[in-house]
Amino acid sequence: MHLMLEFGGGLELLCESVKVHNVNVDMPKGADKLTMKDLLAWVRTNLIKERPEMFMKGESVRPGVLVLVNDCDWELSGQLDTTLEDKDVVVFISTLHGG
């Protein structure tokens, strides 16, 4: 499944200062869909190069990290249960840095 992931607000520093990542993510074995929960695990393994605790807490993002799926607040689509589709755009922005 092809996805576009964007990191901002300082999170890009955790993935070699690259803001936009065009990636292919496979569905978990035996599953028929890819959820945000699966994607976060994939991102942590494959994209985050340092300080993963700045990005995640438990199996979700750290509080203070905003997530948008196709420009929509993920709190409206079920957060970790959000089902992703091909060509979706997922944005992660940290609000933990100063303003």
Added chain:
Amino acid sequence: MEADAKPMKLGGRLCCVCNQRRAALKRPKTLEQICRECFYAVFEEEIHQVILENKLFKPGERIAIGASGGKDSTVLAYVLSELNRRHNYGLDLFLLSVDEGITGYRDDSLETVKRNELQYGLPLKIVSYKDLYGWTMDEIVKMIGLKNNCTFCGVFRRQALDRGAALLKVDKVATGHNADDIAETVLLNILRGDIARLSRCTSIITGEDGPIPRCKPFKYTYEKEIFMITLGCQSLNELSTYAYFKKLDYFSTECIYSPNAYRGFAREFIKDLERIRPRAILDIIKSGEDFRIATSTKMPEQGTCERCGYISSQKWCKACVLLEGLNRGLPKLGIGRNQGLNSDAKKDIKKDDRTKSIESKQCGSLEF
């Protein structure tokens, strides 16, 4: 689609205001689902109401917007210039920036402010630590290391903003502090046992008795919503019919000298609370407002610094004490409570015991 059907039933996706467009945001304050277009309108209207209800500005006033190049002040500059035009506030707006002298951080963010100057057509004034104090933060860190450097920066910035405001001859300074920032500050002041600041930090206007008052139009505004404004603006070209949804240009990198700042812990705690119950942020602000201080508590008397004339509850203001330390090679002067203050320095500065500040009290002396 029936008009009286609840938006929730329609896939949970429709805006609760217009009932037509897809919701893009869950508002932390109200838990409402709202679309981008309605959100921008509601956001601006709420700030307008806060300004009116709290009488933040008077017609004809000159107002400096404390502009760091970060998201809060960028959105503040944008919203104030927009509301000033739309509602004829009759304000003369200026951007005021402080250059702390941090290579790779402030020089970059000042570039953002310079772009804002052009975008919003607001005159910009930059005051630098180097000009005001003779030291840049780079030089200070070189001398004192990465411990306590944020104390220097914070104390110096406060004064620098006031001095810049005086140079611009403004009536008031508006800063971009948002609800999350204020809740954080309430917690920090409780943790530090700093009652004097606790009683001030939730006021929407401060320093009215001083030369240049400050106000916080975003006092009730969640950080998440300020972010949504900047984000929406980035992707607006394709999404929105609104002409003003240009990309808001802001700078978002952590200060290179503050990775361990104490405030960070309070910030994280606030964000943890927000996830569980978003109203917690406004509730903490309310608690701060309602905090009653025993009438027997001695509050620091506001006087002026004997050396530079700035407001101070001590003989010398904090900036002068810190500066004296730097210039004499005793950078720990004025840092912390008892620890770190070497006795030589103590004698030299002759702390005025008569007006001993409650800010120097240990925790545990709070009276409820």
